[in-house]
Amino acid sequence: MSAAAPIVEGRDLTRVFPMPAGDVTALGHVSIRIEPGEHVAITGPSGCGKSTLLHLLGCVDQATGGTLLFEGREVGALSESDRSRIRLTRIGFVFQRFFLLPMLTAWENIELPQAEAGASKSERRARTRELLEYVGLTERMDHRPSQLSGGEMQRVAIARALANRPPLLLADEPTGELDEATGEQIADLFDRVHADGTAIVVVTHNPVVAARAQRRLAMKSGSVVSG
């Protein structure tokens, strides 16, 4: 473990969802640290709280109890616009269903978060080209999501997540909608991203993807049981 401060640290995190039939504790007293450059896989059966934990780490959701620190700042004390800014510039998110904007081309999908972060036109152009090459989709840059395969869409989504050079990449079941071979390609891509110094936390059922991680956290019933 490196001596540097963790990128994100959760202490005694709890997340309770109020339901008409009774409150559901999706996450109960979970503590976790993600160090810079670390590659962590979170596994576990459906409904064990993996995605809930990922959402908390990504500042997408707020914990009911406990403390979350992102690069030393307490997330719970931040305003929504500060949390948005963290998500935009310090975290990259990859979703199971890609969630690319259907009316934009691959190029535009990757460029969009850079524009929002305030990058200049030339910076955006250079970075987008670089990322398309990185994910091997230069020749598909003018294609819309409806013209791409599942694996290609996910690669564009990964490129989009990396657009603003975040130190942390979070992926929620990135190969959930892909076949085995394509899943392997995505896993290879994550290896490259990790090798370039980005910390990765991936929630997955895929053993191939999980096997590539340095550390595996197994969850069950809202708690971390091993790792």
Add this chain to the structure above:
Amino acid sequence: MSAWSLAWRTVVHNPARACLAIGGVAVIGALLFNMLLLSRGLLVSFRDLLDTAGYDVRVLANEGSPIHRAPLAGAPSLAGEIERLPSVRRVALIRSDDALALPPGRDADAASVTLIGSTERQLGGAWDIVKGSTLPAEVHPGEPVPLVVSTKLAARQRLEPGSPLRIRVNLAGGASVLPSVDCRVVGIGSFTFESAYDYTVATTMAGFAAAHGAPDGKDEADLVLVASAPDAGPEAAAKAIAALRPDVRVYSNAQVVDQFNARAFSYFRQISVVLSTITLAFAFLLVATLLTMSVNQRLGEVAALRALGFPRRRIAANLLCESALLVGVGGVAALPLGGVLAIVLDRILRAMPGVPERLHFFVFEMDTVVLHAALLTATGILAALYPIWLAARLPIAATLRKEIVS
């Protein structure tokens, strides 16, 4: 990518939906534009009509309204007194009566007309000569009474300049055995105040008296028209006349317009307010529904953008721009469409009896375009509020989860 560019791309991504929505806004916007035109059109047109005649003050007997009046006794001396006022440039006396126009040998083509007698040959812009000449300055005894007939009457009775015509006056309030008088058409004109169902014939005051079996009270007039001196203006002229002769009623054109605005036109103003309000509510409802459905279809996208770090205000700006595009493009298209619709609706309303054919219910004014734009803009903004609230408030994690599960 700016909010406008993203909004544009979102809108054109579904061209059928966008065209239909914009088309709907254009049609409703056209209706709104027309209702706004209607609220002032009649007023503006009536004022223009009054001003066309070139006279800006009217003098009437004390009894009656600006349109239905009792005759003024001693009219020539009254006219002389008024003309001597420094604030007055010109005076004309008008008389009118119902009559029958009988083309010789063609009694079946007889038509009821309004016979106007005037001391002025042309009466300013009250009629425009289309064919022939205007009334002569003098009529010699024994000559047929000179007439200017309206184009509609000329078409119906196949009259040309020089055609003979007999006029028989109908005296109101009793049986009349006045004989018809021989007249001659000297000109065919387009009469400013003629309605769709009326025919108008103008003659000299002497001709009018002859038609009534002169002399018949030549010193009477139904109306005295006054043109104010340019350096005095109508209000000053009206005030001076009222001071000179407190026994008569004096109205400037502006006052006539105000009276009509308060009475005859108020229905159209009210109906235009009611229909404008309903149209705006309709447009609001439809744009809001469209945008809300659009947001509901894209909740996953919106949640993903929020998860990627796009702040609420950016999402709100995107939606506002989408609304602005739909309403803006539709609103611009509404103007030419509204113009065509105005022509159609104007034609319908001008068929109302008693309405001068040159009076228009819909008159284009730049202010109306500005008001139309402002109202549509406000509607577009209001319509976007609920979908913006939906998108800005959605729980990101829960929405992402729901999208994946569904």
Add this chain to the structure above:
Amino acid sequence: MVMAAFAVALAAAAAAGSSSPAPLPEILLSRQLAEQASVRPGETVTIAAAANGAGAKQFRVAGIYEPTPDPMRFTSRRIEARLHLPDLLAMTATPEDPSSIEAVKAINVKLVDPKEAEAFDAALTARVPGTFSRLTARAQDGSDPFAVLERFHLAVAIVTVIGSTAFLLALMVMRAEERREIIGIVRLIGVSQRFVLLVVLAEGLLIAAAGAGFGVLVAKAAEGSVNRFFQWRYDTTLVFVRVTARIALQSIALAVPLGILAGVVGSWTLLRRDIVSLVRR
């Protein structure tokens, strides 16, 4: 009775307590006049035909009436009164003209058989030249102002229907797109295109019928608001808007097929697309 439309000099005297030797003739006042002059039934008023009050006579207010609303004059404030005809003629006759005691402005005639109106009109004109008679039936030559207004409102209604149809189609296209995947899945599992179309039709019918019915209810509610507004604005009991059963049925008859058609047209492209493209994301 003839409605008096002349200049009235009106002064309310003390209530019925004052004794007068002969009973005063009676008069009815319009509600608007009574409100303006603050007069109640039983009180004595003074009426004159001349603006300077010459020839004034006293009358006892027998009652207050609501003037029959006149669509041609609804913008005018109905400041009027009703007297017995002999009383009115006695006030308005001029001594120099003996026939003025018998002169009236108009005579209303109610025929035994209304269908004979035109024949009666022709006979009257022939026998009494110089009179002018007007039938109360609406003119059929298009000169009736209400026929003009009817055409105007019809044109506005047509435009509104066109605009709302465009929106309706847009919404139906969106709805169909929303269910693209579902349609693809049911087609995949073997449900025929025809059955899907029937479902779309049935759904369109339900939504259109419910919408049309709701629209009639909204119109009925709006009818009340519009009437109340204009009646307040013009101080009249005239009914400006009436949603009749015929109008409601016409609206439903128009809305339901439009709604069904919009649903089918909106779903048409989806129904025609191949199954694979429907389920593909």
